Amino acid sequence: MFMQCPNCNGKDIGKIGSQQFYCWNCFIEMSVTGDELTVHQVEADGSLSSLNDLFTEDERKLKW
Numbered sequence: 001m002f003m004q005c006p007n008c009n010g011k012d013i014g015k016i017g018s019q020q021f022y023c024w025n026c027f028i029e030m031s032v033t034g035d036e037l038t039v040h041q042v043e044a045d046g047s048l049s050s051l052n053d054l055f056t057e058d059e060r061k062l063k064w
C-alpha cells in the first residue's frame with residue numbers, strides 16, 4: 001500500500017489504527033473513509049481539529 005501525506009508529501013507515514021495513519025514529518029493524523037482521506041491536526045490538549053478545508057477533494061483522494 002502506498003501512502004503519501006497530502007500536507008507535506010512525505011512518505012514517513014505510520015499506521016496507528018485500522019484506518020488511521022499518522023505523518024511523522026508534519027504531525028497530522030489521517031483517517032481513511034472509503035477512498036478519501038480525512039485530515040486532522042492533533043492539538044496540544046489531545047483534541048482533533050479538521051484540516052480538510054486546506055485540501056481539495058482531489059488531494060484527499062487515495063492514490064493507491
Ligand SMILES: [Zn+2]
Binds near residue numbers: 010024027
Ligand atoms: Zn505530512
